[in-house]
Amino acid sequence: MKLGAPRLTQPSGATLVAVATVVVAVVAGFTLDGFATASNFRGLSLSLSLIGIVAVGLSFITICGQVFSLSISTLAALSTICFASFLHLGAIEAMLVTIVMATCLGAVQGFIVGHFESDPIIVTIAANAVMVGAGQLLTDGQTIMGIGDTSIFNATIFNFLPVEAAIFLVVTLCLHVALRYTVPGRQMTLLGLNDRAARISAIPRTWLIVSAFAICGATTGIAGALLSAQSSSGQLQLGAGFGTGAIVAVVVGGVAVTGGIGTPIGAAVGAIFVGLLVNVASLAGFDYSLQRVTEGVLVLAVVVLAGVYSRESRQRR
Amino acid sequence: MTFSSASTPALLEAKGLSKAYGRVTVLDDVNVAFRAGEIHALLGENGAGKSTLVKILAGVTAPTAGEVAGPAHANRDVAMVFQELSVIRQLSVLDNLVLADRSKGVFVPYRRLGRRAREVLALAGLQSVSLDRPVETLSLAEQQLLEIARGLMRDAKVLILDEPTATLSDVEIQRVHAAARRLAETGHAVLYITHRLGEVFQLAHHVTIMRSGKLVATGPTRMFEMHDIISHMLGHAAHDPLDVAESEDSLLEAPTLEVSALSLAPRFDDVSFSGRCGRILALFGQVGSGADDVVRALAGLLPPANGNAMLHGTRLPLHSNAGTKRCGVAYVPADRATEGVFLNASVTDNISSSALKRVSGWSVLQRRKELALARSEASKVRFAQARIGENVQAFSGGNQQKVALARALACVPKLLLMSEPTRGVDVGARPDIYHSVRQMAREGMTVVVSTSDLLEIRELADEVMTMYRGRVVGRHNVRTTKDPELLEEILRGAAA
């Protein structure tokens, strides 16, 4: 309680972005036709939920000090294939199988990063290539059609909230609690803040990095499975935008690339903000390419501003 | 050698130099001259103002009053060779010398610089080293000599050597000495900062002694005796042992910590000692004496090759720091910013970070317990309760050190290890830290600190063990031992 006060006075990226999100939403609601409608809301929440789920998982890797995973898109694609292949077992079962598969693939990457102390970027680039190759060999480049009923994941709760969005909210809350209020979560934050001090405090470094990658794998698996459930199919091209989308969300959501600062809710807010911007842009008539450029400029601006800010605070001392 | 007379014109001269940071005067009206062909030893305790003086002489910082004069200053011919090596380990010897060359041009004139490099290497005593050897394959002494060669590469006339032999062994020291003599013979002025009094008499033509920012004595070496120098360095007040480290001798029991025959070449060799609960043991030695390495070894961060340590009858697993931590060992490193604290986190998070088990149930953190822990540990180190939610980054060195200490205390250690407990800590915070460590000892903790600060031993320790080049020299009760005795032991290795 006393603790909350000084924390809020720090310029928290997530708070700023949350405010910006609300402002953009209100302005758009008054000025743009077709924004404040039920169908647009449904479309918006559908489009940002999946990337949001991935971003929340990715934030664990970033907070842990391991920068990013660049194999997310491919892992999501493999997840769609896995889900479609196991759909005959039933939708829930296929989802569980997919999550287990994706978690294991994430954990393996985490093990290589943690145990061999390798560079996470290069490991995930390599893992990406291996997974693309394996996926291509498995599917022969074809689309896998799943046989089974996926309506449970395409339903709308109370005629208002799509199941994807509900899962996004639940995953975000669970992982937020896991990071902020459990011992391993706190240890991950400490590891990201100062690797050497964490080693001296005898924190189980490898295990934490494996967990972070496993969590990111699991959320990617969930997102991939949900994406596959939309069309009951799986193929390597699905989920191509997940990787960069999640990175944008994490960076915009105030998670420091150097690690230790930020929360999963921040990443979720980042995903909502970016999704909202893209939605507004497309309603306002911007095409896809301009949206991509906007994303790039946004991330560059955030990164450079954060750099300038930390440079100034470094010089003040 | 009689040529160091005042008739030779000075290459570099300090005229009434003063330097103040705010209201603190670190240098007060210093006048001294350095002549060609002369090795000039600069002596003084930690904090005497030596490093400020040489920084001003080298043109790194500006004086508050006074000026630096002399032809070497006018031509910017002063090179400084720091104790902390600035050679880049991955590069070859030649490349390191090339980087020191300040001439312009897109291409590196390898042929010319190669010739020049051989010359300066010969002058520095490295003629046998191939130009293409990576620096990391050189021994520490050779790297130190290369550092000198880097200074020569740009034709410096005055070389400032800052404790070049602090971390070297006997044989290696001879090589540095030979290089320094050669430099003097070829017409350079060598300013030699050292803590080793023995080498002053072997090497220097001229001695200057500083104490708390003032120049207290200067003159040709033959005018001084060893005990003169020590008394000049310490001043007169420090002769009486201060009686601040009170602790009840009634607490003396069987040793709780038994270290036997700990060795790790080349850092320390055959170190054995015992620690008792309620007593604070200080390992006292210069940088490179191994005192700090012994403490890190006990913390499980520097696994020794031989020997073992028993704490309360259980053998410490010195090969892993997780293991020693489980056995009740806590360590406060000297380097706060990179190892001691998590800069970008609040005090509460820092304090609880090493004792997360204590503030959680079923792996779930309990904020109330965490806050309570932070409050109680903060009060133990006399840290202001109101600032407990603030970010550690903004704090002074003293407050950061309090947080680091509180972090260590939070895991309820049986053995508290500290490296340089108050290095870089403001004077105001020192008594708080000393007091809380003494309090911990009184409550039954065994405390071992490593330090290179004599004053700290007076304020903090009950017993002191002196170390010299990796070996234990002597062990004393702080209250019954005089300063010169301790200084002799760490500076010369032999008991006085």
Added chain:
Amino acid sequence: MTMLSRQLQIISRQSYWAARTLLAWGLALAAFVGFSVSVPHFASFGNMYSLIQIFAALALIATGLGVVMLAGEFDLSIVGSFPLAGLIVIRYADGLGLPGSLLLALLTGITFGLINGWAVGRLRIPSIAVTVATMMLCTGLGYLVSDNNFVSMTDYTVSLQLTQPILKIFSLQSLIALALIAVIIGAVKLTRWGRFLYATGGDNKKARASGLPVTGTVMIAFAVCAGCTALAGALQGISLASSTPGSDFDNLLGAATAVLVGGIALSGGRGSLVGVIGGSFLLSVVASGLGLGGMSASTIELVNGAILIGVLACDKPLARLVRRRAEALVASDPTPPSGPPSGFKVQIESARP
């Protein structure tokens, strides 16, 4: 005996990274010979031509990335800037003429390189963060330039000229790339900037503290990398006369693998670009040989990824082993031999080309 073994140790230590260079070339040549023997038509002129086409493009990007990695940084923006250069060249070839559009593509690439270098060197932002941002920006610009669509050139003559075989196995495209690579290797070996580059990568803090122009060095390194990538992308665009927008992770994967196989340490400051060329050659030989042997592109990619993971897993333990041995060596060797035997000296000096 001990003297001899000690000197053997010193030699192996001093040339560990040189040995990595040799290893890359040795493996590449072994693979080359192996495929020549086992795969029919591998050693034919036609296949040599296509092998060198692949090799030149890969080596060009790898050289650029190698320069950045020598400085201890990494450049992800290759993923976006490689396709962007091709798109710009093709899209504006009709309007500006080919030289104009080529210049535009190179300038765009180098501008992004300078932005990367400025943010990394001056603001000290981690290079991954900056280059992820420029990667996205470049990819987005690619979509913008191409109007989100496949683009192609109407005039094929230049494409044909560029890929016309010269001396049966080279082409103008590969010769341009190889010439630029030679210039960069020369610059790194001979100029002051090259020394600064190694110093910056070796120890950034010490380099800054001893007054070296670290920011400028890093900016030039990123500009060189971006220039190489842009040229490679532009040449590929012209030679294919068409291009599609998107991200291109394959080239980055290939380049990073080549650099690491070639023995440039991830931490920076060690290794040589000659090894990188060897690494690129190894990868192109493997790709070409496996492709000719009937393996699919995806299998080759899988093999590439597996090689990279293998290198990463071996790198740290190997380096640790070497470091331990070096420390033991220095510890056991307080008085080095008064003068090295002549054979020893010659051997060391011959290691420097």
